[in-house]
Amino acid sequence: MPEVPLMQGLSTSLVLIALLAVAAPLAARFLDRVLKVPIVVFEIVLGIVLGPGLLGWIQSTQFTDTLADFGLAMLFFVAGNEIDFAAIRGRPVNRAVAGWVISLAAGIGAGFVLAPGPEAAVIVGVALCSTALGTLLPILRDAGESKSPIGIAVAALGAAGEFGPLVAISLFFSGRELGPATAVLLGFVLLTGLAIFLASRARHSLLHSQVTRTLHTSGQFAVRSIMFILSVLVVLSMVLGLDMLLGAFAAGVLWKVAIARAPEHDRHVIEMKIDAIAFGFLVPVFFIDTGIDFELGALTSSPASLALVPLFLLLLLIIRGLPSLLAAPPRSTAGDKRAIVLFAATGLPIIVAVTGIGRDEGLITSGIASALVGAGMLSVLLFPLLALRQHQRDPLRAPQGKRRPLRRPDRAGIPGEATK
Numbered sequence: 484m485p486e487v488p489l490m491q492g493l494s495t496s497l498v499l500i501a502l503l504a505v506a507a508p509l510a511a512r513f514l515d516r517v518l519k520v521p522i523v524v525f526e527i528v529l530g531i532v533l534g535p536g537l538l539g540w541i542q543s544t545q546f547t548d549t550l551a552d553f554g555l556a557m558l559f560f561v562a563g564n565e566i567d568f569a570a571i572r573g574r575p576v577n578r579a580v581a582g583w584v585i586s587l588a589a590g591i592g593a594g595f596v597l598a599p600g601p602e603a604a605v606i607v608g609v610a611l612c613s614t615a616l617g618t619l620l621p622i623l624r625d626a627g628e629s630k631s632p633i634g635i636a637v638a639a640l641g642a643a644g645e646f647g648p649l650v651a652i653s654l655f656f657s658g659r660e661l662g663p664a665t666a667v668l669l670g671f672v673l674l675t676g677l678a679i680f681l682a683s684r685a686r687h688s689l690l691h692s693q694v695t696r697t698l699h700t701s702g703q704f705a706v707r708s709i710m711f712i713l714s715v716l717v718v719l720s721m722v723l724g725l726d727m728l729l730g731a732f733a734a735g736v737l738w739k740v741a742i743a744r745a746p747e748h749d750r751h752v753i754e755m756k757i758d759a760i761a762f763g764f765l766v767p768v769f770f771i772d773t774g775i776d777f778e779l780g781a782l783t784s785s786p787a788s789l790a791l792v793p794l795f796l797l798l799l800l801i802i803r804g805l806p807s808l809l810a811a812p813p814r815s816t817a818g819d820k821r822a823i824v825l826f827a828a829t830g831l832p833i834i835v836a837v838t839g840i841g842r843d844e845g846l847i848t849s850g851i852a853s854a855l856v857g858a859g860m861l862s863v864l865l866f867p868l869l870a871l872r873q874h875q876r877d878p879l880r881a882p883q884g885k886r887r888p889l890r891r892p893d894r895a896g897i898p899g900e901a902t903k
């Protein structure tokens with residue numbers, strides 16, 4: 484009999500989470516003409532409102548937390564799958580990595596000032612040097628900027644700002660000494676690198692033919708293969724004591740390489756299916772669950788913790804945004820440079836992940852964790868919107884009075900690269 488209330492609570496939470504997932508895009512559309520707000524902001528805010536912090540209608544359960552973990556893993560899979568390494572290689576990625584190293588050093592320095600202890604300083608530093616690539620890519624894609632010079636620069640910055648923090652988390656919070664942790668991480672990188680290299684050399688004729696045959700049937704070989712690759716690399720990273728998101732990111736890269744030579748139509752259909760699974764199901768659960776778990780009381784009960792929110796938001800701009808100017812495309816305008824600073828300073832998933840580790844291990848207080856997550860939420864709300872306005876308002880982009888060039892779809896009706 485004790486399971487009955489538990490099951491009732493789980494059923495209520497699942498139904499309400501599904502309702503919030505439907506309500507979030509409707510709310511975004513309702514405000515679209517007044518203010519373009521990313522859907523993830525509504526998902527988090529609705530989770531906070533209906534969660535224990537305010538109304539208390541939804542309680543976090545082990546099952547919903549597990550679904551949220553899958554959503555976070557899927558978000559990083561999409562990030563790894565979306566990166567065009569051919570476009571960002573060379574100058575963009577080299578300068579993005581250099582900027583991220585500067586951000587990490589500055590972030591850890593700020594952490595020593597704001598948080599007690601070296602472990603807490605590293606957590607704050609990793610949070611402040613992150614960029615929410617998985618959140619930015621859909622925004623850039625919907626705005627038709629994913630293939631533009633600024634879109635390529637942001638992709639390089641996001642790749643460094645997501646992969647770099649994952650490496651730092653795996654090194655510093657794996658439970659091992661730094662030397663063994665580095666050896667394990669290098670082993671994982673070499674293993675996945677070898678798998679990606681072999682996948683890039685093979686023709687995958689059998690894989691592609693099976694994908695084509697089951698693309699519109701119940702077989703769905705492509706989707707099943709994606710879930711298999713994702714599961715294997717996530718479990719492998721966890722077995723090795725690394726962060727699971729490192730495996731999820733690598734899985735996205737591996738799948739992109741394996742399917743690269745498939746027919747273009749098939750790739751587009753598969754990408755639409757990935758979007759449906761990720762942004763139609765799993766990723767919203769992650770962001771809603773983030774809102775449910777957000778410790779609003781720890782933030783509002785302490786004026787000092789509340790004051791940290793704007794401070795961390797400013798530090799994201801200074802510590803993560805300013806060094807990212809190294810990756811600005813040549814001859815960038817002032818508006819584009821401001822946009823790059825704002826895009827690069829947008830961070831949330833890594834912030835949620837690393838502060839969760841710090842809170843669970845007792846390395847940082849709930850007030851600091853909530854303030855960092857709150858700053859990350861505000862960065863997602865404010866920075867991409869301001870960045871797009873800076874970029875599109877720049878008078879050097881198009882003569883005044885002329886219409887912007889039409890854009891051709893690059894993915895089944897999704898705005899893409901400008902026509903020549």
